[in-house]
Amino acid sequence: MLVDGTPYRTVDWKDGQLVLIDQPVLPHTFSRVSMDDHLQVARAIRTMVVRGAGAIGAAGAYGLALAARQAPNGDFDAYLAQAHRTLADTRPTAQNLFYGLGRVLAAAQAAGGGERPDDARDAALTEAQAVADEDAAACEAIGHHGAALLEDGVGVATHCNAGWLAFVDWGSALAPVYRARRDGKSVHVVVDETRPRSQGARLTAWELAGEGVPHAVIADNAFGHMARQGAFQVVIVGSDRVARNGDVANKIGTFGRAVIARHLGLAFYVALPSSTIDPDCPTGADIPIEERDGDEVRWTWGATDDGGFGRVRTVYDGCPVRNPAFDVTPAGLVDGLVTEHGVFPASSDGVAAILAAAGRL
Numbered sequence: 001m002l003v004d005g006t007p008y009r010t011v012d013w014k015d016g017q018l019v020l021i022d023q024p025v026l027p028h029t030f031s032r033v034s035m036d037d038h039l040q041v042a043r044a045i046r047t048m049v050v051r052g053a054g055a056i057g058a059a060g061a062y063g064l065a066l067a068a069r070q071a072p073n074g075d076f077d078a079y080l081a082q083a084h085r086t087l088a089d090t091r092p093t094a095q096n097l098f099y100g101l102g103r104v105l106a107a108a109q110a111a112g113g114g115e116r117p118d119d120a121r122d123a124a125l126t127e128a129q130a131v132a133d134e135d136a137a138a139c140e141a142i143g144h145h146g147a148a149l150l151e152d153g154v155g156v157a158t159h160c161n162a163g164w165l166a167f168v169d170w171g172s173a174l175a176p177v178y179r180a181r182r183d184g185k186s187v188h189v190v191v192d193e194t195r196p197r198s199q200g201a202r203l204t205a206w207e208l209a210g211e212g213v214p215h216a217v218i219a220d221n222a223f224g225h226m227a228r229q230g231a232f233q234v235v236i237v238g239s240d241r242v243a244r245n246g247d248v249a250n251k252i253g254t255f256g257r258a259v260i261a262r263h264l265g266l267a268f269y270v271a272l273p274s275s276t277i278d279p280d281c282p283t284g285a286d287i288p289i290e291e292r293d294g295d296e297v298r299w300t301w302g303a304t305d306d307g308g309f310g311r312v313r314t315v316y317d318g319c320p321v322r323n324p325a326f327d328v329t330p331a332g333l334v335d336g337l338v339t340e341h342g343v344f345p346a347s348s349d350g351v352a353a354i355l356a357a358a359g360r361l
Helices: 038-046 053-070 073-088 095-110 117-147 175-182 199-211 220-228 254-264 348-357
Strands: 011-014 017-021 032-035 154-158 187-192 215-218 234-237 248-251 267-271 299-303 309-313 326-329 336-339 342-344
Touching: 011 053, 011 117, 017 053, 032 038, 038 053, 038 073, 053 073, 053 095, 053 117, 073 095, 073 117, 095 117, 117 175, 117 267, 117 336, 117 342, 154 220, 175 187, 175 199, 187 199, 187 220, 199 215, 215 220, 220 254, 234 254, 248 254, 254 267, 254 326, 336 348, 342 348
Parallel strands: 154 187, 154 234, 187 215, 234 267, 267 336
Antiparallel strands: 011 017, 017 032, 248 326, 299 309, 336 342
């Protein structure tokens, strides 16, 4: 996707380093950070310098490839196993992270591991690059399939950020919007803030502006009112993990949007690459829900009047808070799973069909 006319990937590899867009400073500053150490990558994932399902998966894959480069010949396998654990512990809910790490680790082991460390290093990097390229291609295909669901003049609501910043390129929930727009359709997007980190207001709106897509940011609590007023006809969200039965884990607040959409008879779709499906997870009840630092709720970050970037506390000093990062939307509230292989029912049979199309059964 383009930033001021220049194409970028959210997760990129250049000159032996992983290059990430620094997301916490958006939309006020666009900058990229480079890293050549897997511990830097783990920190970037944990602190959400990089965030979003596919972006985390690709960053984790490259992080493990960096660990393979760092691993000493005499202790290669143990070093790589520890790096795998370190990277996997950063975000417990995001399935793409475990998918990317698993593929790179398997590639390194298949190439000989500690018995042939140079071959293993090459294989790890090649596999990480494949994970990133496949993520971008899958999201572009999601755009094609999802755009067919959007009529000219439609209003679309989304939640959090599931655009190209959340993946290597294109995105999941926003890919159909971008494709429809490039196909000449008129599309307007309603963007909720998505507290507490405001990924909708800060990231999604910035992306849409860059693509020239008409949009409006609303307060989270305005979603139901705007839906009843007819501001949008379709809701498309992303996902961080999908269970075998079609239950969907996504950014906290997604469940409530699905309930409102069902009550009002609005279409509710979940867009995701097949790599987001966890075939070992039977239902949404089995998905671990990450609870993040309470300071994300206690404080709000933003641009200041003097041109700086800082935070202000929004609750009294010492206020107890809870900060679950995700919730689970039951499959029965989802009208379809939009994937790179097409649109499927949110059900056990639908998920099985997606996995079969992806060659993962």
